[in-house]
Amino acid sequence: MTGPVQTLSALGRWVRTQVSGVGFFTRFLGALLARSGIAASRPRLVSQQVHFIGNYSLLIIIVSGMFVGFVLGLQGYYTLNRYGSEEALGLLVALSLVRELGPVVTALLFAGRAGTSLTAEIGLMKAGEQLAAMEVMAVDPMRRVLVPRFWGGIIAMPVLAAVFSMVGILGGWVVGVLLIGVDAGAFWSQMQNGVDVWDDVANGVLKSLVFGVTVTLVALYEGWQARPTPEGVARATTRTVVVGSLAVLGLDFLLTALMFGN
Amino acid sequence: MAVAFGANLCGPVQFPLPMPDHIPSSPDLALSLDGVALGYGDFTVLQDIDMAVRPGQVVAVMGGSGSGKTTLLRAATGQLQALRGRVCAFGTDLGQVDGAGLQALRKRMGVLFQQGALFTDLNVFENVAFPLREHTRLPESEVTARVLDKLDAVGLRAAAHLRVAEISGGMARRVALARAVVLEPELILYDEPFAGLDPISMGITARLIRDLADRLHCASVLITHDVQESFAIADQVYLVGQGRLVAAGTPRTLSDSQDPYVKQFLRGEPDGPVAFQYPDTPAFQAWLAQQEGRKR
Numbered sequence: 439m440t441g442p443v444q445t446l447s448a449l450g451r452w453v454r455t456q457v458s459g460v461g462f463f464t465r466f467l468g469a470l471l472a473r474s475g476i477a478a479s480r481p482r483l484v485s486q487q488v489h490f491i492g493n494y495s496l497l498i499i500i501v502s503g504m505f506v507g508f509v510l511g512l513q514g515y516y517t518l519n520r521y522g523s524e525e526a527l528g529l530l531v532a533l534s535l536v537r538e539l540g541p542v543v544t545a546l547l548f549a550g551r552a553g554t555s556l557t558a559e560i561g562l563m564k565a566g567e568q569l570a571a572m573e574v575m576a577v578d579p580m581r582r583v584l585v586p587r588f589w590g591g592i593i594a595m596p597v598l599a600a601v602f603s604m605v606g607i608l609g610g611w612v613v614g615v616l617l618i619g620v621d622a623g624a625f626w627s628q629m630q631n632g633v634d635v636w637d638d639v640a641n642g643v644l645k646s647l648v649f650g651v652t653v654t655l656v657a658l659y660e661g662w663q664a665r666p667t668p669e670g671v672a673r674a675t676t677r678t679v680v681v682g683s684l685a686v687l688g689l690d691f692l693l694t695a696l697m698f699g700n
Numbered sequence: 701m702a703v704a705f706g707a708n709l710c711g712p713v714q715f716p717l718p719m720p721d722h723i724p725s726s727p728d729l730a731l732s733l734d735g736v737a738l739g740y741g742d743f744t745v746l747q748d749i750d751m752a753v754r755p756g757q758v759v760a761v762m763g764g765s766g767s768g769k770t771t772l773l774r775a776a777t778g779q780l781q782a783l784r785g786r787v788c789a790f791g792t793d794l795g796q797v798d799g800a801g802l803q804a805l806r807k808r809m810g811v812l813f814q815q816g817a818l819f820t821d822l823n824v825f826e827n828v829a830f831p832l833r834e835h836t837r838l839p840e841s842e843v844t845a846r847v848l849d850k851l852d853a854v855g856l857r858a859a860a861h862l863r864v865a866e867i868s869g870g871m872a873r874r875v876a877l878a879r880a881v882v883l884e885p886e887l888i889l890y891d892e893p894f895a896g897l898d899p900i901s902m903g904i905t906a907r908l909i910r911d912l913a914d915r916l917h918c919a920s921v922l923i924t925h926d927v928q929e930s931f932a933i934a935d936q937v938y939l940v941g942q943g944r945l946v947a948a949g950t951p952r953t954l955s956d957s958q959d960p961y962v963k964q965f966l967r968g969e970p971d972g973p974v975a976f977q978y979p980d981t982p983a984f985q986a987w988l989a990q991q992e993g994r995k996r
Binding site for chain 2: 559562563566567568570571573574575576577578582
């Protein structure tokens with residue numbers, strides 16, 4: 439009887455831990471939003487974070503966007519060619535990037551580049567007593583350190599996604615038009631006719647905004663909750679990538695179903 | 701025996717040494733602890749602690765490693781709630797005050813952390829300027845003048861532009877000291893201010909602490925185990941050990957003390973009531989039994 443009882447007890451403990459974890463996470467979001475006044479009163483703190491999070495992620499976003507665009511150009515051409523519709527390559531590349539790949543791949547890269555950096559930074563600040571020092575200086579570390587990073591991430595993410603999509607489209611054009619020889623006029627005009635500003639572009643921007651909130655929030659939460667040891671910070675950094683990426687993929691399905699479903 | 705704290709305890713040495721009586725909280729006291737017990741969870745680190753620090757006084761809290769000195773400092777800043785008793789800063793009970801009240805009290809304090817706790821994303825100048833930027837609306841020229849003045853006092857004016865990663869551990873502690881005093885607070889808590897400093901820096905730091913107390917009439921609490929430097933500047937010394945306050949008095953009283961604990965600590969003798977070995981606990985015994993069980 440001990441075996442099943444222990445298993446049940448462990449299961450109960452796990453469920454309780456997960457539920458309380460969701461509670462802490464929600465309260466954490468509430469606490470950040472409640473302190474967000476500093477983003478308006480001291481915008482320089484936010485712009486510094488946009489620079490740190492956004493600018494330093496730019497290279498990986500541009501390079502990845504270019505290669506994704508190359509691949510889309512190649513794969514799209516081979517598929518469309520079967521049906522004699524290779525003129526629609528521009529539309530296919532643009533819709534794939536703006537609606538789906540731009541926000542999702544950017545968010546995954548963002549979790550790996552900026553998310554881990556945020557978690558490690560907050561975790562190390564905790565381990566080095568920097569957050570405690572701020573607290574005894576009567577400075578709220580959540581308001582002074584976390585809120586600017588939160589809003590910095592939210593602002594940076596859609597901009598990075600837009601850059602990713604733009605570079606991806608150029609990559610598709612390089613492969614499709616310059617290398618394979620698809621007609622340039624058809625490539626651009628099909629794209630211009632087929633991509634809707636609200637249905638496609640705005641929904642893509644909305645997706646990237648949701649992903650920005652999610653990944654930044656996960657990264658900050660993991661850093662804030664990290665054990666103040668090298669091992670604790672390492673574990674928190676790993677959790678940021680795993681939880682952030684899975685949350686992005688799960689939310690992507692949900693948002694796609696809501697936005698583009700009939 | 702009741703002793704009025706802050707009063708001069710010089711005079712004939714009494715045995716056992718006079719221990720502080722219960723301290724009533726008063727706005728005249730920068731910091732007071734009355735029958736305080738401190739700990740983490742079920743583990744009590746210190747108990748029956750009575751202490752009072754007046755403006756202008758330099759008080760040294762001494763004790764061996766792990767005796768609970770830093771725990772005492774955490775209670776004084778409101779980072780740790782007392783298990784029993786009252787910890788009061790400027791006459792306000794830290795256990796009863798709300799978040800905003802605690803913030804207001806902390807603005808009147810300066811704290812030097814054991815590891816410095818400098819902000820690694822800011823350079824030396826910005827670290828020292830941090831409290832000024834957060835709590836005042838001084839013009840940039842005034843911020844620069846004040847920060848450079850404090851850095852000058854710790855001998856690091858010309859290091860203002862350096863990144864935290866570019867300075868040594870001793871320099872980092874001096875920068876942290878400049879940051880702790882830049883707002884010229886009414887109560888300054890120093891956690892191991894002499895650790896990691898070379899003899900010259902140590903002497904200058906000790907003089908700076910004394911000078912600040914005299915000039916600003918601020919109360920200073922030194923958490924330290926450096927006997928020589930702290931005895932040179934302290935008005936009052938509290939010795940903690942074995943989970944309680946072992947002795948209290950002026951540096952001279954303690955120096956003349958024949959109490960075995962005080963003698964052993966001050967002279968650094970290997971034999972005496974201060975145990976070098978970490979005490980045996982049931983948790984250790986359980987762990988040991990488990991280890992031995994694995995070997996079989």
